[in-house]
Amino acid sequence: MADSFDLIVIGAGPGGYVCAVRAAQLGMKVACVEKRETLGGTCLNIGCIPSKALLQSSENFEEIAHKFADHGITVEGVKLDLARMQARKGEVVTANTKGVEFLFKKNKVTWLKGEGKILGQGKVEVAGTTYETKSIVIATGSESVPLRGVEVDEKQVVTSTGALELPAVPKHLVVIGAGVIGLELGSVWRRLGAEVTVIEFLDRILPGMDNEVAKQFERVLSKQGFKFKLGHKVTGATKSEAGVTLSVEPAKGGEAQSIEADVVLVAIGRRAYVEGLGLEAAGVALDDRGRVKTDHHFATNVPGIYAIGDVIVGPMLAHKAEDEGVAIAEILAGQHGHVNYAAIPGVVYTWPEVAAVGATEEELKAAGVAYKVGKFPFTANGRARAMGDTDGFAKILADKTTDRVLGAHILGPDAGALIAEMVTAMEFGASAEDVARICHAHPTLSEAVKEAALAVDGRAIHI
Ligand code: FAD
Ligand code: NAI
DSSP: OOOOEEEEOOSSOOOOOOHHHHHHHOOOOOEEOSSSSSSHHHHHSSSSHHHHHHHHHHHHIIIIIIIIGGTTTOOOOOOOOOOHHHHHHHHHHHHHHHHHHHHHHTTTEEEEESOEEEEEETTTEEEEEEEEEEEEEEEOOEEEOOOOTBOOOOEEOOOHHTTTTTOOOEEEEEOOOOSSSHHHHHHHHHHTTEEEEEEEESSSSTTTHHHHHHHHHHHHHHHTTOEEETTTTEEEEEOOOOOEEEEEETTTTTOOOEESEEEEEEEOOEOOTTSSOHHHHHHBBBBTTTTTTOOOBBBOSTEEEEGGGGGSSSSHEEEEEEEHHHHHHHHHTOOOOOGGGGGGOOOEESSSEEEEEOOOHHHHHTTEEEEEEEEEEEEHHHHHHHHOOOEEEEEEEOOOTOOOOEEEEEEEHHHHHHHHHHHHHHTTOBBBBHHSSSSOTTTHHHHHHHHHHHTTOOOSOOO
């Protein structure tokens, strides 16, 4: 007779493994099914962690090769050892995935190795064995969206997975899609010496982010050497030994042109992954975009089956998946787990970074909300000047009447760390005045956030 559990989580990404650990902390007997050789899901194996390892290494390389001279440091004979850089990335990934394995052992979570299939309410099959469970949480994540006519081989035409594994720096990397993956991985290979062209269907980069930030970010990236072909679509790709020839057309129609690339990165979005889960037979409903349909408490239409993370509605972000993992574990334990979707930060880990929380100006306008704007440029921040990192600005949007913070958008050095203050402010329902009155250490980048809050009422000091 196979083991039975209080909870079986399917998928050990940031949603699934965090859910499993939290449920175990709350006293449940928990198993987590994962078919990959290592735990941690997309994020730890082929997403957040390896991309950040390469972003850090490539930024170090660019700094020493191109930025140190301005600080009066001359370094001769700088060389790239890509094999070592990739090996280091692998070590970082392994340290993290082993860390999750340790957490499972520590919390007595059973790792069921193999593909999980839901046989119905309370029944999950893994590697030919059927396990009984009171509850099931689906946390199977997402996969890259394919592009018709551009067949991925993970060598010449790659998704993010192949782009993290390139054995040599391409001479010309063409990125399809000016979203988060395209700009982060485009940055990695540009810093290491590739010419990078980004082809984007829309007439702007980073859709969903505040327009003003995206516009200035596009200028900054262009200054770094990125070439953008906005308002264009790729209609086909022909591969040869020499490379890939892409046919590209204006999105609104017009004359086609050819673009030659050594490597093409397809980064046009991700979609929910539910293959092999047996959802149809189990009667679990999907929404019109193929995501598992859930209510506000992560429950699907089948009693006892829940879903979290990239496989359901909402931003496809690791921290969103983690928070949902904690929330559903607490709900299953009879507590009041919840996620505040109004205060989920988003960060693009380029340099400078882009970070945002809450509403954009465009969203406030569309909703007819009267708002005030406070902005402060990093050119006027002493620490940014000392660092030589003055591109960008901090921007705070506050309700015109109540002064409550409605959104914050930062383009600049360490924007990803700086946004945490504004997430906290929004979580506590702070006003711009509250943020402006907090004492910020000098000289720090965080003073730009304080000054943006002061600027909401036109009283920034340093501009
Ligand atoms: P996943 O992490 O996708 O995990 C799902 C797991 O389920 C997988 O391991 C899969 O093997 C397993 N699985 C699927 N079906 C089955 C089955 N039937 N049986 C057993 N196992 C199964 N987000 C950020 O917040 N910050 C970042 O910096 C960031 N960088 C990223 C960079 C890249 C290149 C990519 C691709 C994504 C990045 N993301 C980032 C997004 C982040 O990786 C996802 O939002 C996050 O991993 C979602 O977590 P999840 O638990 O829902 O699913
Ligand atoms: P994305 O949704 O961020 O961007 C896709 C881009 O491709 C959009 O600009 C879109 O307009 C464009 N596009 C769509 N179809 C196109 C076409 N046919 N031709 C040209 N352009 C086209 O998706 P991306 O970059 O693939 O990332 C997927 C997800 O992974 C993101 O939603 C994000 O949540 C997550 N992610 C998060 C990271 C982070 O938090 N730092 C890093 C990497 C990924």
